[in-house]
Amino acid sequence: MKHDTPGQTIKPSQALHIDVNLALVNVTVTDPYSRIVTGLEPDNFRVFEDNVEQEVVNFSSEDVPISIGVILDLSGSMANNLARPRKPPSSSSKPPILKMSSFSSVSTSALNS
Numbered sequence: 001m002k003h004d005t006p007g008q009t010i011k012p013s014q015a016l017h018i019d020v021n022l023a024l025v026n027v028t029v030t031d032p033y034s035r036i037v038t039g040l041e042p043d044n045f046r047v048f049e050d051n052v053e054q055e056v057v058n059f060s061s062e063d064v065p066i067s068i069g070v071i072l073d074l075s076g077s078m079a080n081n082l083a084r085p086r087k088p089p090s091s092s093s094k095p096p097i098l099k100m101s102s103f104s105s106v107s108t109s110a111l112n113s
Helices: 076-082
Strands: 047-049 052-054 067-073 105-111
Parallel strands (some): 067 105
Antiparallel strands (some): 047 052
């Protein structure tokens, strides 16, 4: 591919057809209980294009970034619902674990009006 080739302007009404040798297909596999399935191998997947099976050339499993937002309503109408913290779980309970990619983000906001 020449890097000095001038680009072409494509109008919104124009169709664009490009032949590629490699396509990236991201998938998330879950079980019937919406739990993430891990440990899958290339043999667990079949990829089709126009009803023709394609070869899976590269395969990887990796963590991807996520963004989580939490909004707390601390306004007067919620005062009775926020009276005191709940009792912590017993020592036999496992704490919830959220493993996040280093590029993930979590933000919190408090609404108090």
